[in-house]
Amino acid sequence: MTIRFRNRMTLTLFIISISCLMLGTFITLYQFLSGNMVLPDVYTKYLSENILLKYNPVWVFAGIFLMLLYSCVTTIIIFHSFEKTQAPDIVFFLLFIVACLADTSRLLVPVFRLSGTYSLFLLKLGNIHLFARLLAPLALMGNTVMSTDDFRQSTDRNVIILIIIALFFSEIIPLNTAVILPNFCISYGYVKAIRAFCFITCAFSTICLFRMNKKNEYKQIMTLGFILLCIGYTLIFYCYNITAFITGTLLLGIGTYIYLNEVHKHYLWVD
Numbered sequence: 001m002t003i004r005f006r007n008r009m010t011l012t013l014f015i016i017s018i019s020c021l022m023l024g025t026f027i028t029l030y031q032f033l034s035g036n037m038v039l040p041d042v043y044t045k046y047l048s049e050n051i052l053l054k055y056n057p058v059w060v061f062a063g064i065f066l067m068l069l070y071s072c073v074t075t076i077i078i079f080h081s082f083e084k085t086q087a088p089d090i091v092f093f094l095l096f097i098v099a100c101l102a103d104t105s106r107l108l109v110p111v112f113r114l115s116g117t118y119s120l121f122l123l124k125l126g127n128i129h130l131f132a133r134l135l136a137p138l139a140l141m142g143n144t145v146m147s148t149d150d151f152r153q154s155t156d157r158n159v160i161i162l163i164i165i166a167l168f169f170s171e172i173i174p175l176n177t178a179v180i181l182p183n184f185c186i187s188y189g190y191v192k193a194i195r196a197f198c199f200i201t202c203a204f205s206t207i208c209l210f211r212m213n214k215k216n217e218y219k220q221i222m223t224l225g226f227i228l229l230c231i232g233y234t235l236i237f238y239c240y241n242i243t244a245f246i247t248g249t250l251l252l253g254i255g256t257y258i259y260l261n262e263v264h265k266h267y268l269w270v271d
Contacts, residue, residue: 003086010079010094017071017101024068024107028061031111040115040180052243055182057110063183063239064107066249071101074256081264088155089263092142095159099139099166103132103237106184115180122177126186131170133185133194136233137201138162144209144226182240202230218266225258232256 031037039057074097082090105128109115114122139162146158173194179187188194210223232252235244 003084006091006094007079007083010075013094013097013101014072014075014079017068017075017097020101020104021065021068021072024065024104024111027111028107036113037110038113038115039110040184042180042182042184053241055240056242057240059242059245060183060240061107062245063236063248064104066245067100067104067236070252070256071097071104074260077260081260085264087263088146089143091155091159092139092146092162093260095142095162096136096139099132099136100233102128102135105129105132109180109184109186116178118177122186123175126175126177126188127170129185130173130175130188131166133198133237134169135162135166136237137198137205137230138166140226140230141201141205144205144212183238198234206230219262222259222262222266225255225260225262228252228255229259230255 028037042055042057075094078090078094105125108125109122114125142158142162146155174189176187176189181187206223206227209226210220212218213220213223228251232248232250232255235248236252239245239248
């Protein structure tokens with residue numbers, strides 16, 4: 001992938017992100033002020049009644065809009081900071097942002113009153129949610145495993161492979177449109193297996209990044225940033241209370257800053 005094409009892709013992603021943020025804000029406010037918004041009946045079994053951990057739809061909305069804002073800010077930072085740098089890591093990070101953006105489609109469930117409709121549109125939204133859930137850890141794995149010199153010439157192909165894998169499993173994993181989870185996500189099958197896959201993928205990516213930095217005698221602060229980023233994203237994805245929102249926001253923001261800053265320093269040194 002050439003630098004020019006990546007920069008165009010980054011700018012396009014920024015335009016899409018800011019458009020989704022503005023459109024999502026307008027539609028949500030319009031539906032809320034006109035009284036047409038209906039919150040879905042979410043599955044709240046086993047949820048805590050503690051005031052700091054209690055389910056509150058306000059924090060679900062806050063988490064979704066935070067993800068939209070995160071996509072906008074991160075893409076413009078990448079565009080300006082890596083405009084002239086051939087960094088395969090950034091291509092996979094952009095793929096991670098695509099997953100974040102796809103995840104915000106959860107907003108459509110309450111805005112368009114889709115809960116309990118059993119429509120094809122709701123089913124496809126469920127596929128998009130699952131696609132985002134699978135693509136995010138795969139993209140983060142690409143950042144650490146597929147950005148080395150051995151895979152540098154195959155970046156485009158590897159990105160396509162990761163997208164196809166996420167698409168394939170998001171289509172074959174069964175969905176239950178009758179159940180809406182607390183984060184406005186459509187319920188899906190093999191929950192434990194998917195959570196295990198995400199955890200193992202992120203853990204494997206962290207180990208690979210740690211070993212790579214140790215081998216090249218780099219500081220491990222990049223690894224720390226990567227860990228904070230993974231935890232922060234997970235908290236925001238499952239966000240439905242104030243504790244998850246505040247903690248996830250801090251960890252995602254700090255982790256992203258540390259990671260991208262260290263990647264930028266690395267390529268400045270290499271160049």
